[in-house]
Amino acid sequence: MQTAGIISQVRMGSTRLPGKVLRPAAGRPLLDYHVQRLQQSGLPVLLATTTEPADDVLAAYAAERGLPCHRGSEADVLARYYETAQRFGLDVIVRVTSDCPLVDGQLIGSAVQRYLDEGNPWVYRSNAIVRTFPRGLDFEIFSMEMLTEAYHQATLPYEREHVTPYLKTNPSAASRVQYRNEVWPGGDYSRFRITLDTAEDYEVLRRLIEEHRAQELDVAALLALLQAQPGIMALNAHIEQKAT
DSSP states (O other), X not given: OOOEEEEEEOOSOOSSSTXXXXXXXXXXXXXXXXXXXXXXXXXXXXXXXXXXXXXXXXXHHHHHHTOOEEEEOSSOHHHHHHHHHHHTTOSEEEEEETTOTTOOHHHHHHHHHHHHHHTOTTEEEESTTTTOSOBTOOOEEXXXXXXXXXXXXXXXXXXXXXXXXXXXXXXXXXXXXXOOOOSSTTSOOTTOBOOOSSHHHHHHHHHHHHHHOGGGOOHHHHHHHHHHOHHHHGGGTTOOOXXX
């Protein structure tokens, strides 16, 4: 029986919006929504933060809520993932980032079940190979075997910082499977942005949560909400994602 778990990388440092994950919406930190929505997957949720003093508050956050947490290198995020997965005995890893407070756990749970049914440790599965979901619902699924190989073989700084570039390009991967939008008509919602990287992003997320209770919606209802709120979604439509 394979053990699957979600590892969310989280830190307080951010060049565009420091401390963003603990910014409030409806009286609660955005990180609360991120964790609780991930828990709807039925999988364990683990936090991977850094050893920097600024991230003591995140280690305390995890301890207060009974969340498994590992602290590792700030720059070498690949090592941080490897250490977290190894420490907590994961065979299958779901990678998400904590700047996605509306990430959908049920969607992830369904994708993980497909992955487990395939039974191939050399498959990399993601919903962002060809983007059809909004930015902010991203996830990646891969095995401990693939993560271990990347940990030992990846040498370029961007491969270490961004965790999965080696997995995406390594020839030993049997296949790279795209998880497309099959939950709502229209197919492509990649034009929408519900990730948290700038002040404009924060305003979009705050309004979606405080005015429309977006944190309570499943992915189909969430996509419908984004389509029905062009005024809100225009607030960050001009933001360009930082290149990886």
